[in-house]
Amino acid sequence: MPAMRQVALLIETSRGFGRGLLRGVAQYCRENSNWATHFRPHGLGDACLDWISDWRGDGILVRTENERIADAVRRPGVPVVELLGKLKHQQQVPMVRVNDRSIAKIAAQHLLDRGFHNFGCCGYRIGNYPFLDIRVGAFRQYIEEAGYPCSMLHVYDLYVGKSRLSWERQQARIAEWVKQLPKPxxxxxxxxxxxxxxxxxxxMIGALVPDEVALIGVDNDECIGQLTIPPLTSIDPDPPRIGYRAAALLDSLMDGDPPPSEIIYIEPRGLVKRQSTDVLAVDDVAVSEAIRYIRENACHAIHVSDVLAHVRSSRVTLETGMKRAIGRTIHQEIHRVRIETARQLLAATNLPVKKIAVDSGFRTVQYLTRVFTEAVGIAPARYRRQSRIEP
Known part of the structure; x- marks a missing residue:
């Protein structure tokens, strides 16, 4: 039996993302690895490093928040896989992380689909988190490519390290920014x-969510989700899959394999819709009602004629209004909702593909496979495999 590999886990437990990473690492250990893990619960950037100074092990998985942690894990001959990438010099270390551009695209498309013409994005001080800067920049790019302006705000992170703003001053700054945004x-x-x-x-300023401000977050943190009023729409970056892939990479490095030449990016799991974006920013009453009817009934085998009958409008008038509001025809919106439903069911359930085809409005597996492959680029079965934790 091969010797147990001693692996240190410097991953925080204070946030849902870190706990998700640890779940993925744990699954890899159960399935593939002869690891003995060394771990102490801590917050991001608050790792107690007393134990690791005398630790003699074989590999490290780490979220490097500061130079203190970077110094602690820097040791000759011990492979390290980075899971944060905040420090520029740590970006030369083998790294696994979510695809931030994909996150930005999901967020932008969701808000565009809600019919908004005004947009904003709020991040941290530029340079604090390089990959979050990419996320913010990509969101702005997608919005501007759609033909709309995007207001930006960058403020310090009060929860990590030393901030130059008090909580009250930061909230006042965010409130002033929200106040000046054109609504909705x-x-x-x-x-x-x-x-x-x-x-x-x-x-603080009495802005209604989602009626005036529709808000989408990133991480799908269960604790924050329970505290927010209204419940927060968020993008799930799939931390268990990131943790699983990072563990697999560390195992290969401990085997002596060469490190990857580029960062390994994991696609986000998808959007978790809640009340904070449950609104349509469409002035045309008929168009708004048509979009809502389609999103509630597209999977029930409805046709364009059903939508027209529901809103009592001519096809030319309604098509013109929908193209102006969301950039799609009636048929295209029905089609989009069905594809999105199929994607969610494939990723989040173990339902047979035949049942998913029926539940998403495609009726047959053959029809679902043809349309899904055209829209997504891969067949439903392959999409499901790629959406699950795997090396």
Whole structure:
């Protein structure tokens, strides 16, 4: 029997993302590995490093928040896999993380689909988290490519390290920014933490969520999700899959394999819709009602004629209004909702593909497979495999 590998886990337990990473690492250990893990619960950036100074092990998985942690894990001959990438020099270390551009695209598309023409994005001070800067920049790019302006706000992170702003001053700054945004507005917060701050600022100035400010966060943190009023729409970056892939990479490095030449990016799991974006920013009553009817009934085998009968409008008038509001025809919106439903069912359930085809409005597996492959680029079965934890 091969010797047990001693692996240190410097991953925080104070946030849902870190706990998700640890779940993925744990699954890898159960399935593949002869690891003995060394771990102490801690917050991001608050790791107690007394034990690791004398630790003699074989590999390290780490979220490097500061130079103190970077110095502690820097040791000759011990492979390290990075899971945060905050420090520039740590970006040369083998790294696994979520695809931030994909997160931005999901957020932008969701708010565009809600019919918004005004947008904002709130992140941290530029340079604090390089990959979150990419997330913010990509969101702005997608919105501007759609033909709309995007207001930006960058403020310090009060929860990590030393901040130059008190909580009251930061909230006042966010509130002033929200107040000057043209309404209704769709806003992406770069994390759920930042979304929590924005919701507080909205309450300070009396801005209604989602009617005036539709807000989407990132991380799908279960604790923040329970604290927010209204419940927060968020993007699930799939931390268990990131943790699983990072563990697999560390195992290969401990085997002596060469490190990857580039960062390994994991696609986010998808959008978790809640009340904070449950609104349509469409002035045309008929168009708004048509979109809502489609999103509630598209999977029930409805046709364009059913939508026209429901809103009592001519096809030319309604098509023109929908193209102006969301950039799609009636048929295209029905099609989009069905594809999105199939994606969610494939990723989040173990339902047979035949049942998913029926539940998403495609009726047959053959029809679902043809349309899904055309829209997504891969077949439903392969999409399901890629959506699950795997090396």
């Amino acid at each position: 507005v769709g806003v992406m917060a770069v994390t759920d933490d930042r979304a929590f701050d924005i919701l507080g600022a909205c309450r």
